[in-house]
Amino acid sequence: MAIESLVVDDEPLARDLLAGYVKQTPFLHFAGACSSAVEALTVLQREKIDLIFLDIQMPQLNGLELSRMIGTQTRVVFTTAFEQYALEGFRVDALDYLLKPISYAEFLRAADKAQRWFGLQDGKQEGPVAQGRSAQTLFVKTEYKMVQLRLDQILYIEGVKDYVKIHTEDGASVMTLMSMKAIEETLPADRFVRVHRSFIVHVDKIKTIERNRIVFGKVYIPVSDSYRERFMQLLSRRSLLL
Known part of the structure; x- marks a missing residue:
């Protein structure tokens, strides 16, 4: 099953780049792109989103604030141009932290980590044998x-x-x-x-x-x-x- 993925970034070029990365990754399904955390919150309230590629520095509501408002089954990969946010990002249990400019290889490593995480959650429901094969x-x-x-x-x-x-x-x-x-x-x-x-x-x-x-x-x-x-x-x- 593909991972429902949402891109959230207020910069059009960065948003389009990440959207393209999601679309070309076979195990991810592109659920849409948002230009603000406020817009993303509306999407999250009406749709089941598994994974968010989330910019941190945005007006009104930043990525860190949004990450604290969503459920634990929606995982976050932070994307930002500012390395000083790394520590705070991991404190909210982000799956990964990508520093802009982001290459596809870096993106794919974070996406692979998400795939393993969701595979482990499926394995917990199927039993220890299935889970043991997942990673x-x-x-x-x-x-x-x-x-x-x-x-x-x-x-x-x-x-x-x-x-x-x-x-x-x-x-x-x-x-x-x-x-x-x-x-x-x-x-x-x-x-x-x-x-x-x-x-x-x-x-x-x-x-x-x-x-x-x-x-x-x-x-x-x-x-x-x-x-x-x-x-x-x-x-x-x-x-x-x-």
């Missing part, structure tokens, strides 16, 4: 580039203030501007589980659990009370004896 890689933005990570290389993810730090099996780590909630929603829930407000772990990589702590070499990750039940349920499906 094998994860694109994250670090500094001024996009990095593709294989999910089977990730050990755990650590929340560090407004960033997340992704730790891999080879001992490397990647820091990206994203909330723990946003990355938790992006990752397959049958393989990754949150065990603490600051930690998400790859269940298949767990070898040792000691005194309510997951051991990865010299790193000890606590399992907090609020996340223990979900964690134990996921372990029980793998027939681990604790």
